Amino acid sequence: MGDPVTVHPSLLVKDLLFAYPDGHQALHGVDLRIEPGERVALLGPNGAGKTTLVLHLNGILAPGAGTVEVAGMAVRKDTAQEIRRRVGIVFQDPDDQLFMPTVREDVAFGPANFGVPDVPARVAEALAAVGMAEHADRSPLHLSGGQRRRVALATVLACDPEILVLDEPSSNLDPVARRELAEVLLGLGRTMLMVTHDLPYALQLCPRSVILDDGVVVADGPTRELLSDTALLARHRLELPYGFAL
Amino acid sequence: MSAGHAHPLHLPRDSVVHRLPPQVKIVAAFLGVVCVVATPREAFAVFAGFAVLLVAVWVAARIPVVWILRRSVIELPFVVLAVLLPFTGPDPRIDLLGLSLSEPGLLGAWNILVKGTLGVLISLTLAATTPMRDLLVGLQRLHAPALVTTIATLMLRYLDVIAGEARRMHLARVSRGHDPRFLWQAGATARGVGALFLRSYERGERVHLAMLSRGWTGAMPVLVEDRTTRADWARGLAPVGVAAALAVTGWVIL
Numbered sequence: 001m002g003d004p005v006t007v008h009p010s011l012l013v014k015d016l017l018f019a020y021p022d023g024h025q026a027l028h029g030v031d032l033r034i035e036p037g038e039r040v041a042l043l044g045p046n047g048a049g050k051t052t053l054v055l056h057l058n059g060i061l062a063p064g065a066g067t068v069e070v071a072g073m074a075v076r077k078d079t080a081q082e083i084r085r086r087v088g089i090v091f092q093d094p095d096d097q098l099f100m101p102t103v104r105e106d107v108a109f110g111p112a113n114f115g116v117p118d119v120p121a122r123v124a125e126a127l128a129a130v131g132m133a134e135h136a137d138r139s140p141l142h143l144s145g146g147q148r149r150r151v152a153l154a155t156v157l158a159c160d161p162e163i164l165v166l167d168e169p170s171s172n173l174d175p176v177a178r179r180e181l182a183e184v185l186l187g188l189g190r191t192m193l194m195v196t197h198d199l200p201y202a203l204q205l206c207p208r209s210v211i212l213d214d215g216v217v218v219a220d221g222p223t224r225e226l227l228s229d230t231a232l233l234a235r236h237r238l239e240l241p242y243g244f245a246l
Numbered sequence: 247m248s249a250g251h252a253h254p255l256h257l258p259r260d261s262v263v264h265r266l267p268p269q270v271k272i273v274a275a276f277l278g279v280v281c282v283v284a285t286p287r288e289a290f291a292v293f294a295g296f297a298v299l300l301v302a303v304w305v306a307a308r309i310p311v312v313w314i315l316r317r318s319v320i321e322l323p324f325v326v327l328a329v330l331l332p333f334t335g336p337d338p339r340i341d342l343l344g345l346s347l348s349e350p351g352l353l354g355a356w357n358i359l360v361k362g363t364l365g366v367l368i369s370l371t372l373a374a375t376t377p378m379r380d381l382l383v384g385l386q387r388l389h390a391p392a393l394v395t396t397i398a399t400l401m402l403r404y405l406d407v408i409a410g411e412a413r414r415m416h417l418a419r420v421s422r423g424h425d426p427r428f429l430w431q432a433g434a435t436a437r438g439v440g441a442l443f444l445r446s447y448e449r450g451e452r453v454h455l456a457m458l459s460r461g462w463t464g465a466m467p468v469l470v471e472d473r474t475t476r477a478d479w480a481r482g483l484a485p486v487g488v489a490a491a492l493a494v495t496g497w498v499i500l
Contacts, residue, residue, distance in 0.1 A: 089459045096452040101379045113461030
C-alpha cells in the first residue's frame, strides 16, 4: 500500500460530524492533524465537544460523517481493536480506569486483551516509565491521587500506543504531583493530545494548542501565541488563572 | 500475591495451607462440606472426628483456635431456629431437666447445629488462609462462569470506592445539619441512597468505556499462569480423604 517512506500523521481527523441520539449536535465538522512526536493541547470551554471528540478517536463513538485515521488506519468497526491499542486514552478519574484489584493486573489488562507478546515485561517497563514499579502489587485504592494518575498512564503505555490522549491530566492533583506528572509526560517522548482547562499546564507541556468551541476548531497554533491572545481566549470562555500573564 | 485487601476474615500467615493454590483449597473446602453433610446425624463420634481434623488443619495453618471460634458467631442468627425444634417437634417425647422435649426434634436441632457449625468453620478456614483476590483467581481457574468472576472482581475493587462516596455524601448531609434520629427524617437518607445508586450507575458506564478503550471484549484475560502440581492437589485433598473416611465410618457403624 503506497510508498513505504510515507509517514502517516499519528492522527488525522477530517470533517467530523456527530450528533447525540437526543439530537444535540456536538461536533460540527472537526479537522485536526497531529504529526508523530507532536504534543498538542486541546482547549475549550465545558460543552465544547472535547470529550465527544476524544471518544471518536478510538471508535467508542461512530461519526455521523467524516473520518478519523490513526497512523494511516481508518477508525471503523472492523479496525476498532487495533485502533484502541494505538490510541491510549487516560481518563479523567483514575478510579474509572483502574478497576482491577492490583496495579500489576490493571496494567496487564490492556496488553492481555490486545494479545501483545510478553505481557509481564511490558507491565514492568510501563510501571518503570511512570516511576511506580515498586507499587505493582498494591491495590489502586491505597495509592495517592498522583500515583493513581501515573498508574492510569502506565495502563495505556503498556499497550505501546501511537498516540496518548489525556483527559484533564492535572485535575485533582496537588502541586507536586502535578509537576511530577509533567516530568513523566515530558520524559516519555510520545505523541500526545492533552485535553485540559489548565492553561499553564498546556503551555508547559504542549508546544501547539487547538481550541475547540461549539463543535468546531476555532484556533490552532503555537500555545504561547494562542494564550497571549486575550480576546481570543475571552471569546471562547477561556482565561489564564489569576496572576498569570504572557 | 497479596493484594493488600485486608478483610476481617483473612489471617495472613506463611503456612502450608496458605501456600496452597486457591483452587485446591476451594475444591477441598467444598468436598469437606459435602462429607460433613453426608454423615448420618446419629454418628456422634464421627462429628468429633471432623472437629479434630479441623483443629489439625488450623494447627498446620497456624490459625489460633480462639481467633476462628470468635468469627464463627457469624453463624448464630442462622441456627436460632434450630433451638425451637425440640419444643415443636413430633412425639415420642423425652424428659430432660424437667422439660418435655421431642426426640426427633432434638436430633433435628443437633443435625442443623453440628453440620452448620462445621460448614461455617470450614468456610472460615478457607477465608482465613486465602486472600479475597486469590479466591477469585481460584474460581476463575475452576472455570466458574466468566460473568460471575468479572462481577466479583469489579465488586472487590469498587465496594470501597462506593463506600467512600457514601461516606462523603453522609458527611455533606451531616454538615448541613442532618441528624436522622426520627423516622420522618429518613427521607433524606433514602434520597441519598438513590443519589448514590445513580452515581454508581454512571461510574459503571465510565468504567465500561475505559475498559472498552483498552480492548475489553467481554472476558477477563487470565493474567496469572500458575500450574497446580499433583503435590498441591495431594496436600490439599489429604484432609478431604480423612473426612471421606470419617463419613463412610459414620454409615458403617450405624
